[in-house]
Amino acid sequence: MASRDVVSYDTPLSRALSIFGTVFVAFYLVWTLLPFVVMFVSSFKDMLEAFKLPVVGDWAGMTVFFDFSPTLKHYTTLFTENSFGTYIMNSLIAAGGSAVISVVFGSLAAYSLSRVDFRGKQDLFFWIISTRMAPVVAVMVPLYAIFRSLDLVGTLPGLILAYTTFNLPFAIWMLKGFFDNVPYAIEEAQMVDGATRFEAFRSILPLVAPGIGAFVVLCVLFAWNDFLFAAIIGSGGAKTLPVATRELVQPQNIQWGSIMAAGVVTTAPMMLLGLVIRKYLVAGLTMGAVKE
Amino acid sequence: MTDVSSLSGSSRDVASQLFRARAHSVEVEARPRAEITHKPRKFNPPMPKYYYYYLMAPAIAILAFISLYPFFWLIIMSLQDVDIGGGEWIGLKNYTKLFTDARFIDGWILLAQYSIMCLGLQVGLGVTLAVVVNSSKYEKYLVTALLMPMMMAPAVAGLLWLFLYNGTFGWYHWVLQSAGILDSASILASADTAMYAIVLVDVWQWTPLITIIALAGLKRVPRDQLEANMVDGASPMRNFFAIILPNLYPVLLIAVLLRFMDNFRFIDSILVLTGGGPGSATKILPVYLFEVAFKFFKLGRGAAIALTLLIVTILLGKLLVRVFEKPQGGKG
Missing domain, CATH: 1.10.3720.10 (MetI-like)
Structure with missing residues (x-):
């Protein structure tokens, strides 16, 4: 708390910095937590479904990740x-x-x-x-x-x-x-x-x-x-x-x-x-x- | 409040209990003191040090058996040609051979490269992250999310990333390929990129530790200095470099040393991901030692390598303890 809210700046630079900070943390969180999601979800997938990937460069195809019928067999x-x-x-x-x-x-x-x-x-x-x-x-x-x-x-x-x-x-x-x-x-x-x-x-x-x-x-x-x-x-x-x-x-x-x-x-x-x-x-x- | 009615009904009972209690206490008070402590104990001697040594003894004995005794064994083994069967004395041959062992020297170079890459990325990312998280409303939740990777067994993390890096069905590989960073070959398959792959896993798992340590350091930055600097018209950037960073430095030093030693200590994820390959591209010294000692069971040779590794670690440890003992900026 010590270094926060002492005086609030409001310059274009500080606003840019804070936007950059938010984006950075958001990206970092996705990078940190996504492997857990992949591990958790893949453990319920059948072998073939787990190997399904969209075509390279097809970013919209990522929804294929959630396209499976859950199984507890693993x-x-x-x-x-x-x-x-x-x-x-x-x-x-x-x-x-x-x-x-x-x-x-x-x-x-x-x-x-x-x-x-x-x-x-x-x-x-x-x-x-x-x-x-x-x-x-x-x-x-x-x-x-x-x-x-x-x-x-x-x-x-x-x-x-x-x-x-x-x-x-x-x-x-x-x-x-x-x-x-x-x-x-x-x-x-x-x-x-x-x-x-x-x-x-x-x-x-x-x-x-x-x-x-x-x-x-x-x-x-x-x-x-x-x-x-x-x-x-x-x-x-x-x-x-x-x-x-x-x-x-x-x-x-x-x-x-x-x-x-x-x-x-x-x-x-x-x-x-x-x-x-x-x-x-x-x-x-x-x-x-x-x-x- | 609902209990009042039931209490008032039995107020006499309460009073009588109180009275009885007082009578009882008077009775205790009235007893002669000698009866309570009928046998006056001897006072503790002024310097009963031996008592503390008894408490210490079991732990020290266990530790001696699992650390000191093996250490002497290590030295003896390093002077012998030991494999599964038994040993024969060969003097300093194990050591002299190390100087001409290219993979031993490469192991040290790779270990240095690996550590520097890991630490550079972790400190850069970790401190940036800490600064942003420190000024966030959701600090508590963010920190909890960041703690997650550290709870995972490094070997399991290695397996998970092996899956993500896979050239045909790995999501991470797909992302890198789609972004145009990688061609169709897996990041682990090529000697040029395999090192980056193991660095990324270490960064994924341990950057949050640096973040959390830096966060603790940020809380200690003296407010008055920041205010004074701002009154003098300093920009936030200048504030960061002139005040926050110098205050952060002692904590960061501890973080860096700890991580540096952990890079020597843990090779679980590397063993799982590459096993030192392809070729010897990721065979950092501890991995090479593992191979010599537990794949080919050349324990004598392994002991000599282990001893060099231990000596470097002990020197680093001396440094760490000295940093620990220094008073840190602000109040500890």
Whole structure:
């Protein structure tokens, strides 16, 4: 709000700018949202109808896009011919498990890091954040070798542990910022009243509960959307939704209808969750550097 | 208001309850204090640091197992000739070979090209978008719409764009062709255009992040400076370049660094769209690493490449943390 409505200009230039702005945003929105519309609508189309395109240059022919009879068969094949029910469960367990582990241990660590000072704390922090920022492929090379020797490749516990490599540092980093905002005086007051340190910690939990909940959701989101770890560490026994969707692409026969349906199945829940925690989304996506 | 009648009927009950409550409280008050806290607890020692270390320990232990331990493994592996079977020590051979590996060097060049193209487009589009959205009545709805692509799994986004780019039935291809930008060959099939294709997907998915970060920065632009500048007769353009942009700079720096590191981190959509092809036109370094390590299972060689990638990321991370810690313009 700060930079708006201070003084209203009304010159030809400013009017031209504002018209340009509106047109620009309109075009951008169409460009951003159209792929979703195509995905959603195509998932209800029969194969031949999905491939229908107007002649090149025939802009009026675009209405052909809506010329189809809706069918649910792609969704039913996902669950009958491909076992997408299992893959959804795998995704849920892997993402949920790592999110819970990360946030439980992460909040304990974040709380103590927020309350205590010691030498080398900055270095510890740098280690934590660089674990989060490390390229997934680079992390996976040694992790794959270790997990193979422990027989963790292709299992859900292995995948949960793999997701924890990026979720745990994320949780520690974000939640520390949260605990920093809770005044120590609250705990002090509790302890003067005879509470132990752990009781004092529990007493401030309700203050940070909404944030903790939001970060569980964010951790689920990151893990759910992962492809690389799931493709390598989870290959075989722990196939998640993005990998299963990718496997519908076969050299001879790409089942586009099913792929679009699987895309909807994978994307829709995360979009809803994202809207629920919108308030924390921006902070989460920018590692807490920017708050909305 | 409807409850009043029912209340007034039983007003005596209320009174008696109140009375009882007071009697009860007097009773509590009258109890000697020692009975409430019959065993006075020991006061907490002044510096009970160890307690915090106990809380920290499990997280640090997990993190050590999944990050520090693998890191040492990575260094050991990079000195060995490891494939599926086992390893044998070969010293620094993995590293010396990298200098003559054309695809390794090309990978870095392509990664730089890819990142610069992505970031240039994202910052340009993102900031313009933020300025317009900031002065819009519908800001809240626009931001919600813009958040959508970021919720999609990058691999699914890759598949969706694979469909849209398709040379025979892709809508995006049709639009580009109708506008006369492209001939009938698919954008992904030619080595000249495939890079633009993967850049566009990244721009589609992540420009909104820059927009939202820039939007947060715009809210912080001090109003008095804008007013003072306008009183001096500055135009809106001048206002933008003299006041808004300098104030935006620290936030934008964070956004750019974050996106830059994400370009190193995520290759999901590229793997799905081109797999590094056609030829090696889109084989940016992480994709090349993926191929070496998990297609040909040359884990030792992969480890050496991974280490170079990690070192660059750590240096970038140092930069990022320094920017984080700097106080940002306006109130944080």
